[in-house]
Amino acid sequence: MEKDFNKVLQRINFLYKKSQEEGLTEEEKVEQKELREYYLEVFRNNVRAQLQHVKKVDNKGKKSYN
Numbered sequence: 001m002e003k004d005f006n007k008v009l010q011r012i013n014f015l016y017k018k019s020q021e022e023g024l025t026e027e028e029k030v031e032q033k034e035l036r037e038y039y040l041e042v043f044r045n046n047v048r049a050q051l052q053h054v055k056k057v058d059n060k061g062k063k064s065y066n
Contacts, residue, residue: 005042008035 015032018024024032056064 003038008039011035012039 012032012035015024015028015035018028019032058064
């Protein structure tokens with residue numbers, strides 16, 4: 001389920017604005033939920049990937065990886 005992330009963000013923002021101004025149809029509510037879940041999945045995976053590359057340094061300057 002790979003999507004253009006910028007388009008996903010644009011659509012999430014559009015649906016949010018529309019929900020505040022006039023409301024969403026049931027189909028749009030489902031789409032909004034699915035897009036938000038996709039966004040969170042990508043966000044979490046990116047954080048995990050970054051954390052895998054974090055180095056820990058002790059007081060003596062010795063580096064270790066998680």
